[in-house]
Amino acid sequence: MPGALRIMAKPNPAKPLSRILASDAQIAAWRERTEQEARLTTAVRRQLPRALADRVRVAEAVPGVLTLAAAAGAVAAVVRQRSPDLLAGLRREGFDFTELRVRVQVRAAAAPPDKSQANQSSKVVSAPLRRLAGGLPDGPLKDAVERLARRGG
Numbered sequence: 001m002p003g004a005l006r007i008m009a010k011p012n013p014a015k016p017l018s019r020i021l022a023s024d025a026q027i028a029a030w031r032e033r034t035e036q037e038a039r040l041t042t043a044v045r046r047q048l049p050r051a052l053a054d055r056v057r058v059a060e061a062v063p064g065v066l067t068l069a070a071a072a073g074a075v076a077a078v079v080r081q082r083s084p085d086l087l088a089g090l091r092r093e094g095f096d097f098t099e100l101r102v103r104v105q106v107r108a109a110a111a112p113p114d115k116s117q118a119n120q121s122s123k124v125v126s127a128p129l130r131r132l133a134g135g136l137p138d139g140p141l142k143d144a145v146e147r148l149a150r151r152g153g
Contacts, residue, residue: 036061037057037058037061040058040061040066040090040095041056041057041058043089043090043093043095044056044058044066044068044086044090046089046093047082047085047086047089047090048079048082048086052075052078052079055070055071055072055075056068056069056070056071056075056079057069059103059105061097064096064097064098064099065097065098065099065100065101066087066090066095066097066099066100066101067100067101067102067103068100068101068102068103069102069103069104069105070102070103070104070105071104071105071106071107072104072106073104075104076102076103076104079102080100080102083100083102086100087100125152126148126149126150126151126152129145129146129148129149129152130146130149132145133145133146133149
């Protein structure tokens with residue numbers, strides 16, 4: 001019908017992202033797992049010496065079994081030795097695990113930085129040092145400034 005009035009549907013209003021994330025079951029489950037692992041990681045780190053704490057994180061937590069990821073084999077060995085104390089400490093904090101697994105998960109090393117060229121000293125840099133040394137009274141400070149000026153060229 002050429003003369004008929006067309007009614008256009010009103011577009012859906014935009015939903016806030018927080019509502020979308022809260023309503024999606026898969027995202028909510030992922031967020032809950034991430035928060036649980038963060039709480040567990042904090043609890044585990046409280047039970048370990050500082051030197052080890054930053055090198056361990058929770059990899060997986062299923063009922064009864066806690067799996068930790070260690071940054072190196074030596075760290076994993078120490079954590080395994082401490083596992084009875086660690087499990088007891090976690091129980092005191094309300095986490096009930098009967099088994100502790102530790103795996104080594106070495107992260108890829110960052111690319112080595114480009115080797116920078118050694119600073120090139122010039123006679124221009126040593127000239128102010130020589131002037132400074134000339135104005136100082138005899139003593140250890142004057143000797144040190146003169147040595148520094150000699151090294152500079």
